[in-house]
Amino acid sequence: MPAPLPDAELEQIELDLFLQALKRRHGHDFSEYAPASLTRRVRQLVHTHHCGSISALTARLLHEPDFVPLVIQGLSVPVSEMFRDPPVFRALRQHVLPVLASYPQITIWQAGCAHGQEVYSLAILLEEAGLYERSHIFATDFNADALQRAQEGIYPARDAQLWSRNYLLAGGGQSLASYYSARYDFIKLNQRLRRHITFANHNLVTDKVFCEAHLVLCRNVLIYFSNPLQNRTLALFRDSLVRGGHLCLGMRESLDFAPTAGDFTAVDAALRLYRRNSQPALEEHDGTA
Amino acid sequence: MERPEAIVIGCSKGGFNALKLLLDALDPQLPQAVLVCCHTASGAGVLAGLLAAHSALPVIEATERQPARPGVVHVAPGGYHLLLEHDRHFALSVDEQVCFSRPSIDVLFDSAADTYHAALIGVVLTGANRDGAHGLAQIRAHGGLAVVQEPASAEAAAMPQAALDIAGADYCMPLEQIAPLLNRLCLT
Numbered sequence: 359m360p361a362p363l364p365d366a367e368l369e370q371i372e373l374d375l376f377l378q379a380l381k382r383r384h385g386h387d388f389s390e391y392a393p394a395s396l397t398r399r400v401r402q403l404v405h406t407h408h409c410g411s412i413s414a415l416t417a418r419l420l421h422e423p424d425f426v427p428l429v430i431q432g433l434s435v436p437v438s439e440m441f442r443d444p445p446v447f448r449a450l451r452q453h454v455l456p457v458l459a460s461y462p463q464i465t466i467w468q469a470g471c472a473h474g475q476e477v478y479s480l481a482i483l484l485e486e487a488g489l490y491e492r493s494h495i496f497a498t499d500f501n502a503d504a505l506q507r508a509q510e511g512i513y514p515a516r517d518a519q520l521w522s523r524n525y526l527l528a529g530g531g532q533s534l535a536s537y538y539s540a541r542y543d544f545i546k547l548n549q550r551l552r553r554h555i556t557f558a559n560h561n562l563v564t565d566k567v568f569c570e571a572h573l574v575l576c577r578n579v580l581i582y583f584s585n586p587l588q589n590r591t592l593a594l595f596r597d598s599l600v601r602g603g604h605l606c607l608g609m610r611e612s613l614d615f616a617p618t619a620g621d622f623t624a625v626d627a628a629l630r631l632y633r634r635n636s637q638p639a640l641e642e643h644d645g646t647a
Numbered sequence: 648m649e650r651p652e653a654i655v656i657g658c659s660k661g662g663f664n665a666l667k668l669l670l671d672a673l674d675p676q677l678p679q680a681v682l683v684c685c686h687t688a689s690g691a692g693v694l695a696g697l698l699a700a701h702s703a704l705p706v707i708e709a710t711e712r713q714p715a716r717p718g719v720v721h722v723a724p725g726g727y728h729l730l731l732e733h734d735r736h737f738a739l740s741v742d743e744q745v746c747f748s749r750p751s752i753d754v755l756f757d758s759a760a761d762t763y764h765a766a767l768i769g770v771v772l773t774g775a776n777r778d779g780a781h782g783l784a785q786i787r788a789h790g791g792l793a794v795v796q797e798p799a800s801a802e803a804a805a806m807p808q809a810a811l812d813i814a815g816a817d818y819c820m821p822l823e824q825i826a827p828l829l830n831r832l833c834l835t
Contacts, residue, residue, distance in 0.1 A: 366761065394730035394758050395740040437741055578741045581711055581727075610711060610724055610739050 372412035373400060379416045384426050386500070387563050388433060390587035396433070403432040427503055434501040435582065438475040439520060440534070442577075443609050444527035446629050447479060450573075451529050453625050454604045455487045458572055464493040467571040467598060469562060470579035471497035474508030475521075478537075479528075480575065481551045486531050490554060496569055498560035505557050511547035518545050562591050567598045574599055577630075578608035592618040596634060605632045651792070651833055652766040653715060654679050655759045657752030657782070659686040659774030661802025663697070665822055669772070670702035670720060672826030677704060679768075679833050680715040680735075684723045684755045686748045686774070695722040711739045723750035730758040746778035756782025765790030768832065770825065772796045774806025783814035792832070794818045794825060 381387045388396060400412060407428070409415040418425045441447050458464045464484075468477045477497040484490040499505050518534070525534040538545040560568065562579070574595045580588050595605055596618050605613075605622060607630040613619050622632040658665055662685040673681075681704065685694060699706040702720055709721040715735050723729035727739040728750050738758075745751035756769055756779060769786035771779045773796060783793050795816040798804035811819060818828060 366764075392732060392738050394732050394738045394761075395728075395742065397761070398730070398740075398754070398757070399742070435740075435742060437743055581739045581741070585712065608741075610727055612710075615712070 369397075369412065372416070373397060376400060376412050376416045376419070379419050380429070383420055386430065386561075390563060390584045391582055392584050395582055399433050403429060406432065430501055431503055434499075434504060435472065435578070438472055438578075439517070439524060440475045440479045441521060441524035441528045441530075442476065442479075443629075444524045444529075446577075446606065446609070446631070447483060447524075447528035449626050449629050449631055450480075450606065451483055451487070453631065454573060454606075455483065455489065457602070457604070458484075458493075459487070459489060461572055462492065464489060464573075465569055465571045466493060466495045466573045466575070467569055468495060468497045469560070469574065469576040469595075471499050471508055471557070472501070472504050473513070474511060474557075475513070476575065476577065477508065477555055478511060478547050478551050479525075481555060482525075482530070482537060485551070493554050495555045496560075496571075497555055497557050499557075500559065500561040500563075502559060505559060509552070509557050511549070511552065512544050513547075515540055515543050515545050562594065563587065567594060569598060570600055571598050571603060572600055573604045573606070575606045576608075577606065578611070580611045581608060589616050589618070592616045596621050599634045601634055601636045603634045605634065606630065607632070649764075649766040649790075651679055651763075651768045652717075653682060653759060653763050654768045654770060654829060654833070655682045655684070655756055655786075656770040656772065657684045657756065657774070657779040657806075658772035659748070659752075659776060659778065659803065659806055661773035662687060663694070664802065665772045665796070666698055667701035668822055669770075669826050670698060670704065670706070672823070672830075673703045674830040674834060675703040676718075677830065677833055678717050680717050681720040682709070682715060682723075682729070682731075682755060682759060683720060684729060684750045684752045684779075686750070686752075686778070694725070695720075698722065709737045709739075711737055713737055723755060725750070728754040730754060731762040733762055735762060746776050748776070748778050752779035753782040757785050760785040760789040760791060763789075763791065767791035768794060768829065770794045770796075770829075771807050771810040772822065772825075773801035773803045775803040776805060777809035777813070779806060780809040780813035783810050783816075787814055787817075792817045794820075794828065796825065797821050 471477045484493050522534040538547045625631045695706050695708040704720050706720040730738045769783045793816045795810045796807045798808040800821040
């Protein structure tokens with residue numbers, strides 16, 4: 359009789375099988391996500407849905423089509439704020455908007471828009487700078503449910519206080535309340551803010567370049583990816599940007615160690631705001647692009 | 648127990664003062680990686696900078712994808728959960744708060760237990776909520792050691808008390824005895 363496996367090894371097998379089932383049955387590939395957070399979320403799913411084990415979760419995933427969106431929701435990160443990290447939005451206002459103003463048409467890609475808090479923050483920045491009428495923002499996510507929520511633009515009223523403070527710290531010119539209406543326990547953003555936003559399904563793991571952008575904003579998404587997937591995603595951002603286009607990452611993310619580092623110059627390194635170089639880097643790319 | 652490879656420390660209210668005392672009294676030759684989660688961590692590297700002046704070991708903010716280094720204190724950045732991958736490199740997340748906190752002590756302790764198994768010491772210090780209690784239970788379930796600050800001597804008793812209630816402890820002692828204990832456990 360074979361010896362019993364240690365729990366950790368058993369769990370690893372269950373996790374591998376779960377990820378395979380998700381990929382082969384539903385086409386969602388999480389195999390290149392950084393394992394620590396992914397494992398935590400899968401355990402959380404087991405707990406939330408009273409499955410008892412990852413194997414039981416896998417069985418439901420395979421046999422209950424209605425269960426898939428719940429799993430996808432549990433595996434993606436919809437947590438954000440409007441004007442999160444206000445200094446970043448202040449820097450966008452000061453350093454990036456004047457450059458955008460020099461283009462007749464402005465294209466922006468926000469990758470991983472989740473529930474839309476940041477894309478609406480961007481829309482407000484552009485509106486206040488008088489640039490919104492000639493702007494187009496692509497807000498993408500792989501999570502269809504999150505995209506739906508993002509389009510609705512309805513958020514818990516309890517968040518509004520922090521977001522208003524963020525907005526003012528980011529150099530906002532009015533009051534955030536002028537952009538939403540409050541009803542009961544919710545706020546609904548002014549639908550006019552949506553008029554130049556296209557919400558679309560795009561998966562950074564599998565999908566390719568689809569636009570030529572002047573600004574790519576992707577914050578707190580790369581931290582969930584393994585090194586190779588991070589590097590590939592950064593190359594995708596580079597190839598989606600015009601020369602001289604800006605890239606804005608999360609405050610604790612960095613492209614310092616990525617093969618694409620030589621293609622960018624820091625505008626504000628502490629805020630993770632970069633600009634694609636006008637000339638190709640001197641060194642050869644490593645071919646991941 | 649196995650010779651520990653890492654020490655994880657969790658604290659909240661009153662944590663900064665407690666950390667100053669504890670880190671200052673650690674042996675500078677300590678060969679373990681020290682990982683700290685303090686709820687009061689704020690903007691870029693502030694806590695690490697403040698603690699560096701009061702520590703026998705170098706103190707840095709934990710950076711994603713960088714290794715947990717022996718003999719170095721790594722502090723979780725404000726606003727992010729700190730986790731470890733199995734190759735002992737750091738990972739960060741902005742997942743939901745746990746116990747109203749991000750960084751959360753439970754998140755760090757759970758993933759440290761997954762990574763270091765029995766070669767880990769978990770320390771819960773002063774604090775005003777129950778974060779860390781379940782993580783400490785995980786550390787013990789993996790065969791690691793649990794050290795809890797004696798609640799009566801803590802600036803805020805709730806956190807060490809919750810740890811004792813939920814996880815229990817191998818050592819429960821006043822703050823000033825914890826660093827000498829860690830030195831003894833880690834250097835011999």
